[in-house]
Amino acid sequence: xxxxxxxxxxxxxxxxxxxxxxARTRASADLKEIMPYLNxxxxxxxxxxxxxxxxxxxxxxxxxxxxxxxxxxxxSNRTELYELLDWLKDLINDTYESRSEMTPLYARRKPVPVxxxxxxxxKTNCQRCGERTCMAFAARVNKxxxxxxxxxxxxxxxxxxxxxxxxxxxx
Amino acid sequence: xxxxxxxxxxNAATSYPKPDAVYASVIKYMRENxxxxxxxxxxxxxxxxxxxxxxxxxxxxxxxAPRPSQVIFTCNATESINxxxxxxxxxGDRVLTTGYEHNAVARPLKKLEDQRxxxxxxxxxxxEGALDMESVKAKLQDGVRLLAVSxxxxxxxxxxxxxxxxxxxxxxxxxxxxxxxxxAGAYPVDVTAVPVDMLAFTGHKGLLGPTGTGGLYLRKGLExxxxxxxxxxxxxxxxxxxxxxxxxxxxxxxxxxxxxxLRASAQYLLDIGVDAVRAHEARLSGLLLDGLESVPxxxxxxxxxxxxxxxxxxxxxxxxxxxxxxxxxxxxxxIMVRSGLHCAPxxxxxxxxxxxxxxxxxxxxxNQPSDIERFVGALGEIASLxxx
Ligand SMILES: Cc1ncc(COP(=O)(O)O)c(C=O)c1O
Ligand code: SF4
Numbered sequence: 001x002x003x004x005x006x007x008x009x010x011x012x013x014x015x016x017x018x019x020x021x022x023a024r025t026r027a028s029a030d031l032k033e034i035m036p037y038l039n040x041x042x043x044x045x046x047x048x049x050x051x052x053x054x055x056x057x058x059x060x061x062x063x064x065x066x067x068x069x070x071x072x073x074x075x076s077n078r079t080e081l082y083e084l085l086d087w088l089k090d091l092i093n094d095t096y097e098s099r100s101e102m103t104p105l106y107a108r109r110k111p112v113p114v115x116x117x118x119x120x121x122x123k124t125n126c127q128r129c130g131e132r133t134c135m136a137f138a139a140r141v142n143k144x145x146x147x148x149x150x151x152x153x154x155x156x157x158x159x160x161x162x163x164x165x166x167x168x169x170x171x
Numbered sequence: 172x173x174x175x176x177x178x179x180x181x182n183a184a185t186s187y188p189k190p191d192a193v194y195a196s197v198i199k200y201m202r203e204n205x206x207x208x209x210x211x212x213x214x215x216x217x218x219x220x221x222x223x224x225x226x227x228x229x230x231x232x233x234x235x236a237p238r239p240s241q242v243i244f245t246c247n248a249t250e251s252i253n254x255x256x257x258x259x260x261x262x263g264d265r266v267l268t269t270g271y272e273h274n275a276v277a278r279p280l281k282k283l284e285d286q287r288x289x290x291x292x293x294x295x296x297x298x299e300g301a302l303d304m305e306s307v308k309a310k311l312q313d314g315v316r317l318l319a320v321s322x323x324x325x326x327x328x329x330x331x332x333x334x335x336x337x338x339x340x341x342x343x344x345x346x347x348x349x350x351x352x353x354x355a356g357a358y359p360v361d362v363t364a365v366p367v368d369m370l371a372f373t374g375h376k377g378l379l380g381p382t383g384t385g386g387l388y389l390r391k392g393l394e395x396x397x398x399x400x401x402x403x404x405x406x407x408x409x410x411x412x413x414x415x416x417x418x419x420x421x422x423x424x425x426x427x428x429x430x431x432x433l434r435a436s437a438q439y440l441l442d443i444g445v446d447a448v449r450a451h452e453a454r455l456s457g458l459l460l461d462g463l464e465s466v467p468x469x470x471x472x473x474x475x476x477x478x479x480x481x482x483x484x485x486x487x488x489x490x491x492x493x494x495x496x497x498x499x500x501x502x503x504x505x506i507m508v509r510s511g512l513h514c515a516p517x518x519x520x521x522x523x524x525x526x527x528x529x530x531x532x533x534x535x536x537x538n539q540p541s542d543i544e545r546f547v548g549a550l551g552e553i554a555s556l557x558x559x
Contacts, residue, residue: 009217019413
């Protein structure tokens with residue numbers, strides 16, 4: 001097995017969100033080799049080949065990996081942390097197993113400009129995405145903190161064209 | 172008189188013996204770790220966290236639960252059922268249940284009848300525990316919010332047709348709480364295949380763990396009001412319990428020594444497989460039912476076939492007080508069985524054995540066919556004694 005375990009080194013409260021936690025953990029293997037594959041997998045990923053680091057968000061949880069160090073942020077309790085570590089370990093091992101069929105992505109993704117995103121949104125400010133305005137939502141999508149699937153209007157037929165443009169731009 | 176080798180046949184009360192790994196794990200945790208999980212961040216506390224997580228994960232996979240965080244640890248099935256009923260039911264709710272529930276279900280429901288004016292209705296069933304499904308469906312029409320049933324009766328031994336009940340309840344908008352105290356670990360339970368909303372289990376019976384362990388499986392997205400509030404290790408600034416399971420329901424330092432043992436027993440069961448345990452116990456139950464049939468003046472209660480029952484049989488010998496039968500078995504034969512009402516008076520009413528009850532023999536994974544022979548032989552001798 002490529003990655004046998006991930007050990008938790010520290011758990012602390014999250015400075016951004018009072019009811020969430022962050023953890024520092026250490027993987028039993030250096031994860032550098034797998035990063036270009038993870039980079040291709042997560043829309044939100046920010047990969048730095050030189051540093052051997054990658055950051056991505058999945059289901060509201062933030063992952064930062066530097067060599068064998070894995071930092072996880074915004075989880076709710078320690079049980080969830082271990083569930084996430086199990087998930088990550090399986091993902092890394094599965095990726096490693098099937099890496100010959102995958103294309104590694106070495107490039108750093110460029111953020112899509114806020115205004116470009118905003119222009120393609122329905123601009124109703126209906127707040128169904130949980131943001132106060134379409135502009136606020138666009139800013140979150142730009143920072144990769146939200147995905148366009150949070151805007152239900154975009155999935156109505158009249159926005160099909162805008163949606164596919166957004167999907168194209170966001171990768 | 173020489174003392175006979177003890178033979179324990181009260182596994183429905185609590186299982187004995189436990190797999191060796193259970194004793195070893197409890198001691199290992201207590202001697203070598205000893206830290207409280209979910210709180211500190213020194214290495215040992217984090218190790219204790221991992222231990223509790225591994226226990227949760229093993230239990231989740233035994234129950235077919237998708238995620239470990241859906242398993243809440245409690246100190247036994249009774250606590251789990253109390254959390255479920257008192258956390259779910261609201262003023263004036265209607266509840267449907269069976270006529271063979273353990274007091275762990277019946278008494279909290281009684282209390283809620285008085286306190287929250289809930290209305291409790293019971294499904295008619297036969298003395299063999301067979302439920303009238305037509306009646307279940309008819310009674311569910313009346314805006315029932317919860318169906319609370321044991322997965323198997325600890326007196327009659329019958330297995331409840333959970334799958335049919337869950338389908339009928341969900342079709343009519345009622346949630347289902349299953350009391351799996353008698354089944355978890357000894358009889359297949361799968362909350363994904365049979366999507367109950369809540370499932371209470373105890374750690375010390377079929378799951379082969381220490382007493383003082385148990386838990387509640389909660390369907391994803393189902394949030395209950397809490398039975399107890401207190402420290403959960405995290406989010407301490409908030410005056411309220413956290414929203415997320417399992418911490419929401421686990422205030423206070425948990426029974427981690429017990430959980431260390433439960434982790435080992437759950438792993439033991441995962442290794443051998445619950446199906447293998449079930450097959451072994453069903454075989455012994457078959458031998459037991461056949462053997463009891465050969466004892467004169469003995470009446471067995473519950474389903475005739477070992478297929479439809481868990482590894483226990485309740486019975487009486489005509490002219491013999493059940494209490495005295497169990498005393499004699501212990502004193503003269505070294506055999507431990509339980510007599511009386513087994514905390515389930517409703518089941519005994521159904522059997523017509525209230526108020527004196529019956530004798531109940533219950534099998535465990537470590538029993539062998541020779542144990543059954545020895546037990547049946549002893550009963551034959553007792554039955555031939557003059558009546559009390
Ligand atoms: C059907 C049933 N429900 C609930 C319980 C309660 O279990 P515990 O005593 O572990 O809380 C038992 C056993 O005592 C039982 O047999
Ligand atoms: S849901 Fe879509 S349309 Fe509504 S405010 Fe959010 S981004 Fe704008």
